[in-house]
Amino acid sequence: MGSRASSLLREEDIEEIKKETGFSHSQITRLYSRFHSLDKGENGALSREDFQRIPELAINPLGDRIINAFFPEGEDQVNFRGFMRTLAHFRPVEDNEKNKDPNSGEPLNSRNNKLLFAFRLYDLDRDDKISRDELLQVLRMMVGVNISDEQLGSIADRTIQEADTNGDMSISFSEFIKVLEKVDVEQKMSIRFLH
Amino acid sequence: LFLSYLFPFDGLLCMLLGISFTLWFTLLLIFIIVPAVFGVSFGIRRLYMKSLLKIFEWATLRMERGAREKNQQLYKPYSNGIIAKELVSLEQEIQEVRRSGIPAPEPEFDMSDIFSFCRRGVESIVDDEVTKRFTAEELESWNLLTRSNYNFHHISTRLTVLWGVGVLVRYAILLPLRVTLAFTGVGLLVVLTSLIGLLPNGWVKSSLSEKAHLMCYRICVRALTAIITYHDSENKPKNGGICVANHTSPIDVIILASDGCYAMVGQVHGGLMGVIQRAMLKACPHIWFERSEVKDRHLVAKRLSDHVADKTKLPILIFPEGTCINNTSVMMFKKGSFEIGCTVYPVAIKYDPRFGDAFWNSSKFGMVNYLLHMMSSWGVVCSVWYLPPMRREEGEDAVQFANRVKAAIARKGGLADLLWDGGLKREKVKKVFKEEQQKMYSKVLVGTAACFWAFTHCALSETILCTLLHDKSR
Numbered sequence: 239m240g241s242r243a244s245s246l247l248r249e250e251d252i253e254e255i256k257k258e259t260g261f262s263h264s265q266i267t268r269l270y271s272r273f274h275s276l277d278k279g280e281n282g283a284l285s286r287e288d289f290q291r292i293p294e295l296a297i298n299p300l301g302d303r304i305i306n307a308f309f310p311e312g313e314d315q316v317n318f319r320g321f322m323r324t325l326a327h328f329r330p331v332e333d334n335e336k337n338k339d340p341n342s343g344e345p346l347n348s349r350n351n352k353l354l355f356a357f358r359l360y361d362l363d364r365d366d367k368i369s370r371d372e373l374l375q376v377l378r379m380m381v382g383v384n385i386s387d388e389q390l391g392s393i394a395d396r397t398i399q400e401a402d403t404n405g406d407m408s409i410s411f412s413e414f415i416k417v418l419e420k421v422d423v424e425q426k427m428s429i430r431f432l433h
Numbered sequence: 434l435f436l437s438y439l440f441p442f443d444g445l446l447c448m449l450l451g452i453s454f455t456l457w458f459t460l461l462l463i464f465i466i467v468p469a470v471f472g473v474s475f476g477i478r479r480l481y482m483k484s485l486l487k488i489f490e491w492a493t494l495r496m497e498r499g500a501r502e503k504n505q506q507l508y509k510p511y512s513n514g515i516i517a518k519e520l521v522s523l524e525q526e527i528q529e530v531r532r533s534g535i536p537a538p539e540p541e542f543d544m545s546d547i548f549s550f551c552r553r554g555v556e557s558i559v560d561d562e563v564t565k566r567f568t569a570e571e572l573e574s575w576n577l578l579t580r581s582n583y584n585f586h587h588i589s590t591r592l593t594v595l596w597g598v599g600v601l602v603r604y605a606i607l608l609p610l611r612v613t614l615a616f617t618g619v620g621l622l623v624v625l626t627s628l629i630g631l632l633p634n635g636w637v638k639s640s641l642s643e644k645a646h647l648m649c650y651r652i653c654v655r656a657l658t659a660i661i662t663y664h665d666s667e668n669k670p671k672n673g674g675i676c677v678a679n680h681t682s683p684i685d686v687i688i689l690a691s692d693g694c695y696a697m698v699g700q701v702h703g704g705l706m707g708v709i710q711r712a713m714l715k716a717c718p719h720i721w722f723e724r725s726e727v728k729d730r731h732l733v734a735k736r737l738s739d740h741v742a743d744k745t746k747l748p749i750l751i752f753p754e755g756t757c758i759n760n761t762s763v764m765m766f767k768k769g770s771f772e773i774g775c776t777v778y779p780v781a782i783k784y785d786p787r788f789g790d791a792f793w794n795s796s797k798f799g800m801v802n803y804l805l806h807m808m809s810s811w812g813v814v815c816s817v818w819y820l821p822p823m824r825r826e827e828g829e830d831a832v833q834f835a836n837r838v839k840a841a842i843a844r845k846g847g848l849a850d851l852l853w854d855g856g857l858k859r860e861k862v863k864k865v866f867k868e869e870q871q872k873m874y875s876k877v878l879v880g881t882a883a884c885f886w887a888f889t890h891c892a893l894s895e896t897i898l899c900t901l902l903h904d905k906s907r
Contacts, residue, residue, distance in 0.1 A: 265515070272560065291861075293561070293857050294563065295554055295561070298870065299870055300547065301867075325555065325558075356551060381875040381878065382872065431515065431559075432515060
């Protein structure tokens, strides 16, 4: 009963995560507590089952894809650093104004990285292209059994037609960015973390 | 010669032990058992509670001071939440993208739709409404129990000494005292109810049975050092009705039963529990089900209705959530008890978490472990509110009635009112909820305005489930 969560996280670790992700000290300790409460096996890492235990995530049609995004290639466990690195994509962009460090490179929550995160939800085989099949897979996950194969196929075709500029019948990352240039990605892919 | 010196000491020792035991038991009798029998209180427990609170505040202040000296922050639990969620429903968010342009003749898939699903998914990973209800609530101040401290590095020597004294007091003094009382209470219950069971049915038997039950429960209350405040006692449940309450731990039963007489409902257990159940049954009618009978909903409903129809029988005590929740929210009420069609007496129970966490995490701890944990805490402080009786209204079905009662209980006890099923503690969520989400998105995509659910500012889960539960009950 009760967790010794924050005492297991060392100050050096918190500093490193702060530099890498841009979260504040209190946000990191709170998220660590959350990480710890999800970790039923108490082994310092989360497995896919730990995520699937969250009912609101289990009923999300894209739940499995989102869970996958947390796990590095071929691995079954994600530790706290990895967890934070993925969550960092969802930090609001405005928060970066405070810690402007010109040498740190592009922050994890830049518009580009947010778009890359979404792109990877579609692009399962990581070949930097969304093929017609991959698009169909995601569409099928989102609509379930409510739309016929033909109709879904034509929706996919139309989407690719509109986005594809170089005629290779698939959507590359730059074409993806172009299609979404009018969309307020910063707002849609940001979560308001409280301080 | 050497041995002969020992004997007088030995005798002295025995005498001392004998005297201290008698003293101990006399004190126990006078200050605890006799008041329990007559239902009066010396107010010792309240004094104890007030002094403890002062000590906790002092401890927290010292920790804060220690933290400030080291220039660090104290860990504060996320009582206000880690994130602020959007108040717009998912459906509205997806519709907004389409409304901004010209209505398309064919279904338009917007690649940005995925963003909304994705963000909400990650939001639920960071903070969801359900999983946090199944672990103990986190506290702002430290109550000198190791189990609830997150700021280990800020404890000074003085605090450690205080904590050590606390451990000594709790395990060496309070625990044995409470265990003795618990055994006395339970033992008396079994013996008295068996004796009363020998009497012929009638007014004498029921009145004696009431007194015996009340007395034994009061002893058990003292065994937990429970300080209970009852509010609105004029609404106490009457015969021929059903009393429903939110469920946090098995102690709920003792808390309610020490202030009124109820007929209990439950499964027949083996062992000690079984002995207690059979003894109680002799004195007055409780409803114990065999394991096989529990599955048969009609049988259960029939037995309950028969019981309430008989006005001489006590009100039934039921916990419709079906499982223990951590006292920060009230979860879905199972509709079974609300279909019977009698008066429902709602009761809200709210524990004060500062003294000891009463929530029973049954997946982590067994019953005995839990009881020992409770008896070695400082105590249990809670408030009980008796709400005015409710009846099912015209045109209201069992599910709506259950939700209405649940909302009243949540409001009174200051708890969050959730539509999620408490069974999610152990089971996976049903696939049908995901299918509803998919159906909703398909409709937006294909553009049929036929069944447009008019959602107002509700979180996604609440609204989807609201209509779902509504449909499922038909």
